Amino acid sequence: MNKPIPRRSSTVLRQQEIVEAALRLAQFASPDGITTQAIADEVGLTQGALFRHFPSKEAIWIAVLAWVRERFRAEIDAAAARGATPIEQLGEIFRAHVRFVTTHPAVPRLIFHELQRPVESPARAEVRQIMEPYRQRILTLLKAAKATEAVAADLDLPSAAAMFVGTIQGLVMQTALADGVATLEARAKKMFPLFLSAIGARP
Amino acid sequence: MNKPIPRRSSTVLRQQEIVEAALRLAQFASPDGITTQAIADEVGLTQGALFRHFPSKEAIWIAVLAWVRERFRAEIDAAAARGATPIEQLGEIFRAHVRFVTTHPAVPRLIFHELQRPVESPARAEVRQIMEPYRQRILTLLKAAKATEAVAADLDLPSAAAMFVGTIQGLVMQTALADGVATLEARAKKMFPLFLSAIGARP
DNA sequence: GATGCAAGTAATTAATTGCTTACATAGTAA
DNA sequence: TTACTATGTAAGCAATTAATTACTTGCATC
Structure with a gap:
């Protein structure tokens, strides 16, 4: 019944997912203690993939x-x-x-x-x-x-x-x-x- | 007339110098942007020397x-x-x-x-x-x-x-x-x- | 002077990490 | 089918930096 999780998604949607993931992680760590790897893990992507959706x-x-x-x-x-x-x-x-x-x-x-x-x-x-x-x-x-x-x-x-x-x-x-x-x-x-x-x- | 700057100084004095140097640097940078190298430079010591006076x-x-x-x-x-x-x-x-x-x-x-x-x-x-x-x-x-x-x-x-x-x-x-x-x-x-x-x- | 230790240096290390690159593939349109 | 583009991966590069190490030296004390 869950929404099927597509392997690939558009940048607009991914950006929102990434923002939410970062905000989630920031509950338990300070912003520059949160690595891009951690954010990627939280979203379910590889670290490099983040840079397809954000320049930095x-x-x-x-x-x-x-x-x-x-x-x-x-x-x-x-x-x-x-x-x-x-x-x-x-x-x-x-x-x-x-x-x-x-x-x-x-x-x-x-x-x-x-x-x-x-x-x-x-x-x-x-x-x-x-x-x-x-x-x-x-x-x-x-x-x-x-x-x-x-x-x-x-x-x-x-x-x-x-x-x-x-x-x-x-x-x-x-x-x-x-x-x-x-x-x-x-x-x-x-x-x-x-x-x-x-x-x-x-x- | 200046107090002669001794090349070597006791840990108690150095600790105070280091504290003051760090506080000085913190006016212009965030604490974890301040490297031990920067503090050492400000005091006039090598980076390694800091660790003679502070464990970390x-x-x-x-x-x-x-x-x-x-x-x-x-x-x-x-x-x-x-x-x-x-x-x-x-x-x-x-x-x-x-x-x-x-x-x-x-x-x-x-x-x-x-x-x-x-x-x-x-x-x-x-x-x-x-x-x-x-x-x-x-x-x-x-x-x-x-x-x-x-x-x-x-x-x-x-x-x-x-x-x-x-x-x-x-x-x-x-x-x-x-x-x-x-x-x-x-x-x-x-x-x-x-x-x-x-x-x-x-x- | 000789001795011993505290304080100093220079070099190195080990780990971290943001970002890039070369290549792969899903999805879409012709 | 073919071709194209956006998205994804895996690997690795380049830079940074706290801490350690091996060695040196100033200085107080005997």
Whole structure:
């Protein structure tokens, strides 16, 4: 009943398989500890075959990050749609962000990996393309909240946006160091009210 | 007038030189992009000579992290001593923490590098030994603040401590991705009032 | 001075690994 | 059938690099 596994497959399909394999492996190893051989094994190809579908190893990781970017954006979109007011939307996004990390534990690892590198690179740019539009979106919501007088009138919006994102990022760092993502959601749940208090949100 | 550079030096002194060289190099390269050859060059030794003073490359990084740990602890101690009330002390520590990162830009890189690795290791344990006592110290100060009714009576202390640390960590991540640590201090300055608001601190 | 050890060097080794190449074959279209 | 192209394999190349080794030398001590 299984879908017959063709020995040969088109590049488009293989690229997706390779991206998924790499992301799977990144749950248990750091990106540059993952060899092209390991990825090939995970897909079920020889190592050389990878290079029929990607020009280099780095191109694979860039594709992985691009996949993550799209997926993350979609989840955040869906979350925002669930909230009626800006403050509610922020709450939904907060939860969705945390949920995304627990669902894809390899993602923080990929991001730490890029942050740890000192030089500009296409992969780094890709990471920025994940974070920057996200931060921008939070900022827009905060503006809307301020316009409806749902937050403190003298609130510094860029700082508040940085704090929203930073609170989650910091929490992910702390749990990554301590216990993986096991306790992340529980701890995040208690953080959001603190954020609301920080921005002077009215109940 | 320069101190004569002896061709030979004791292991204790060399270890310190090696640690400093590694930390210097880590400003411009990721830890595992730094070869033992590069470290040796920076110290002015041959590559093999390193292994007279450290059993392995990893041992060098562990020593670097231990050095960072001590140094960080001392800076935070000094900062805390400058504040009269718990809230003031938190402010001093916040600034000192941020200042430490801008002064030692290699440090976040080293920490990201460890976070990016999935397995437990002595180096990871060393990073935990930097963070955990720090978080604990913040928690203690928050307790004291609560005891003097300087913060909201119903404040969840562990969450607040996580937020204190996380706010800085998140900010470091964001600046690391955007512009190095160039704008870190300016942005951090605007964040602390938000934290005070989060914990319901009285002015 | 003679002695012994810690610290240094130069050369080598063993293992790893991304990528290339020469060749093979599946699938498709003429 | 024939021919063509995309996909696949197996082998190997070239470069990197942590660690080891055999040998040397500076220096404190007797």
